[in-house]
Amino acid sequence: MNTKQHWLPALAIALALPALLSLPCAAAPVELNRIKAVVNSEPITQTMVDQAVTTQVQVWLMGNNGMVSKAEAQREVRRMQERALEDLIDRNLILSEFKKLGGQIKDQYVDESVNRFITERFKGDRDKFLEELKKSGMTIAQFREMQRDQIAIQALRSKHGGEDVVPNTPGEKRLKYSEIKGEFASDGQPKLRIMSIPKQTPESSHEAQKKVLDSVLGQLRSGGDFGALAKKHSADSFAKEGGYVGVIGKNELNEGLTRIAYSMSAGQVSQPLDDGPFWRILKVDARVGQKTPSFEEIEEEVDRRLTIEKRQKKLESWLKKLRRDANVRIYED
Numbered sequence: 001m002n003t004k005q006h007w008l009p010a011l012a013i014a015l016a017l018p019a020l021l022s023l024p025c026a027a028a029p030v031e032l033n034r035i036k037a038v039v040n041s042e043p044i045t046q047t048m049v050d051q052a053v054t055t056q057v058q059v060w061l062m063g064n065n066g067m068v069s070k071a072e073a074q075r076e077v078r079r080m081q082e083r084a085l086e087d088l089i090d091r092n093l094i095l096s097e098f099k100k101l102g103g104q105i106k107d108q109y110v111d112e113s114v115n116r117f118i119t120e121r122f123k124g125d126r127d128k129f130l131e132e133l134k135k136s137g138m139t140i141a142q143f144r145e146m147q148r149d150q151i152a153i154q155a156l157r158s159k160h161g162g163e164d165v166v167p168n169t170p171g172e173k174r175l176k177y178s179e180i181k182g183e184f185a186s187d188g189q190p191k192l193r194i195m196s197i198p199k200q201t202p203e204s205s206h207e208a209q210k211k212v213l214d215s216v217l218g219q220l221r222s223g224g225d226f227g228a229l230a231k232k233h234s235a236d237s238f239a240k241e242g243g244y245v246g247v248i249g250k251n252e253l254n255e256g257l258t259r260i261a262y263s264m265s266a267g268q269v270s271q272p273l274d275d276g277p278f279w280r281i282l283k284v285d286a287r288v289g290q291k292t293p294s295f296e297e298i299e300e301e302v303d304r305r306l307t308i309e310k311r312q313k314k315l316e317s318w319l320k321k322l323r324r325d326a327n328v329r330i331y332e333d
Contacts, residue, residue: 036085037330039092049084055146056080058136062121062129085330091153093322098152105148113147161315168306176302177295184298188290190261193226193243195281196236197272213272213279220269226283235278247288257282 037044057077122129133143168176197213200206216229227242238245250258260270261282270282295302 035331037089037328039089039328040096040326042092044085044088044092049088052088053077053080053084055138056084058138059146062132062136089323089328089330090319091149093319093326093328094153094156095149096326097322098156103152103155105151109151110144110148113151114144117147157315160318161311165307165310165314168303168310172306173299173302174295176306177298180302180305181292181295181298184301185290185292187262188287189247189249190264191247191285191288192245192261193230193283193285194236194238194245194257195226195230195234195243195283196239196275196278197233197281198235199277199279201235216281217272220281226269243283244285 034046035043036046036049057080060076060080061073118124118126118129122132130140133140195216197209197216198204199209201209204212212233216224216233219229220226227244230239230243234243245253248258248261250262252258253261254275257273257275257280260273261284264270264282264284266284266286268284270280272279272281
């Protein structure tokens with residue numbers, strides 16, 4: 001069994017940036033200079049929003065200069081597009097507050113930020129960084145100004161979502177433990193069934209087999225017995241056992257099917273998976289050897305997450321106050 005996953009170097013995706021950025025939900029033409037919002041009499045246009053997304057994507061791609069999947073890049077672009085206007089408004093308000101307070105970012109801090117980026121993302125290879133920067137269409141001066149603004153923004157965000165949060169109580173920690181303990185459970189091993197429906201057979205066309213697949217899926221959604229359906233429709237060596245494969249390790253099936261099987265919970269049935277000449281449908285009957293850590297084992301992580309949540313709420317409260325105190329008007333599409 002073989003599945004394919006398409007991975008591309010970040011640079012290859014960067015070269016396809018215009019295509020990645022053309023992911024609007026509607027097909028209607030966009031008026032680039034249309035005003036999207038006004039912040040303290042300063043307009044934010046569609047062009048500014050688009051440019052902000054482009055810059056974010058360029059920096060994200062430079063920061064992921066290893067291998068990234070096209071699907072991952074598309075998800076990240078969509079997330080940036082959805083948040084772009086709100087992020088620009090917050091950015092303008094924070095930078096305005098920073099200037100109002102008389103704040104200044106010294107060149108040495110910008111130097112440190114740029115050098116840290118090069119060290120972390122390019123293993124200290126400045127020439128490689130400059131090469132990628134040039135390919136992105138951004139100058140070093142623009143990159144430095146972006147870093148300067150980001151330092152200022154982070155300084156105020158840290159100040160208003162900082163250390164002075166109320167310590168977490170035992171009750172709060174126990175409640176958070178109940179919410180997240182499943183994330184830390186050991187995988188265990190899936191007790192797996194599999195159904196392999198051929199896309200085409202000598203007796204049946206692709207279209208006819210697609211109807212078989214749709215029929216099987218409909219029966220499964222209605223509570224049909226997976227084992228009985230596998231005996232009737234599956235075309236692999238597990239069919240006569242109702243699709244029962246057994247308890248599988250991580251090296252028994254191909255990488256794609258193993259990843260899906262290990263991501264499923266007990267009783268769950270997968271969506272049909274395109275696997276060469278077959279559609280595969282998986283079902284996890286149970287998990288064997290799964291273990292959930294005790295509260296004491298992950299108390300430190302529970303406490304850390306609660307603190308982050310409280311800081312985030314405090315920060316959001318400050319941002320809401322900035323908006324209340326400013327003159328912000330958003331123009332709906």
